[in-house]
Amino acid sequence: MRYTYLIALAWLGTSCISGKSPAEKTYKKKVKALQEQVSDKKSQLQALPWQDKMWAATTNLSIRKPNYVLIHHTAQNSTEQTIRTFQLERTAVSSHYVVGRDGKVVQMVNDYVRAHHAGLGKWGNDTDLNSSSIGIEMDNNGTTDPWPEVQIQALIELLKVLKERHKIPQKNFLGHADYAPNRKIDPYKFPWKQLAKEGFGCWYEEDLETPPGNFDPLLALRVIGYDISNPQNAIRAFKLHYIQDDNSELKDSDLPILYSIFKQYL
Template identity: 35%
Template sequence: MEIHQIPSPNCGPRRDGLIPRFVVLHYTAMKSAEAAIARLCDPTHEVSAHYVICKTGRVSQLVSEGLRAWHAGAGEWHGLRDINSRSIGIELDNDGQGPFAEALMQSLEALLAQMLNAWDIPPENVIGHSDMAPGRKFDPGPWFDWPRLEAQGLAGQRGSTPGPKDAQLTQFTVRARSAGYTMNTDPETLLAAVRLRYRGFKTGPIEPQDFTPLAPFAI
């Protein structure tokens, strides 16, 4: 796979000797991949990512995987913070309003396979921005095809333990925390974040089906 190098100045060393243990997926929410790259390379914006994948499948690397890109911001996953120092960030050329292009998905799959192997990252550690920052971030959003990655071993497998018939948000919060959603947030926001990952466009009161995909998480 050809990777185009477009260095961004918005990066630095990973803190405390940390190495990549997670991959965080984003969408660009911009007019084009080129516009996103320009922003991610502009020092006045102080944001970046390791990679940007265009709708055409073109992959651009902005930051070396060994360095800390500024893509995740405030958040928490499985009790861990400073996700920037613990992760590799991939921006996907999509506005959040429709499906992700086939060429983009193929390049993402190839890049993830290479990356997980190189850093010995388990598929369970491939997460969305919305997973680690519930309510603050919503990408890669309800259109992203998580089951496609799961089927190829490029994202964690869904759980199979059903929820109680009289599902309650307090019970759901306990299950979600054990699955890695440890960011301090209200139960309704937490439910919305989990649905973004596992149930796409689902809204309304909590249901037993909201519990099922949440498998206990282990780093």
């Protein structure tokens, strides 16, 4: 019997990169293995501890969809180098999309398939954004590279499609450092304000308000979503995103900005 889920998973085998490269063959092999796992109801039933058990198919099901977009910088020297890195199985890393400095967009994993881009981290109570996000790698060495406007515009057009396709909330467009402040700083010096104006992520209001006397900065960071297990790293990640300042000290001038973002999450 054919079920909706199996038909949908079969569609996952379609890749946007044509040809018969070794990576393409491996991709198709792994997607086929996913299809077999979904259709293997017998072994799943056998693993259950109860003797009185059975399979009864339902018609009401769908593919699990992404609810976040996580933006990275590649820390490499070219789109081609990044693609090659993601095609080597030994690296165990990947991303759904790579956006080149020239505005070229390369898709490497289907939106509905789990890519290996987020790693260890936490946003709110979610400790596995690999399972709930789309990863986008921006071709940038992470130190001296600027962010060309053609690259940012290509990203914005991609985000428009993803936001509409998957109904992703505006607040759920994050940077890798937001999710993994204890490990990452990317994307570094990124134009988050420009993205927020287009509806991707939050930004602070122009007329900033002085926080009340009982305002707790760490609690505010936690409410926004940051992992505050290491407060200095959480502060640094926040400042990388909203203040473009690479340090872990909250100045008096930073507090109204934090308060403005905090209010958007209440």
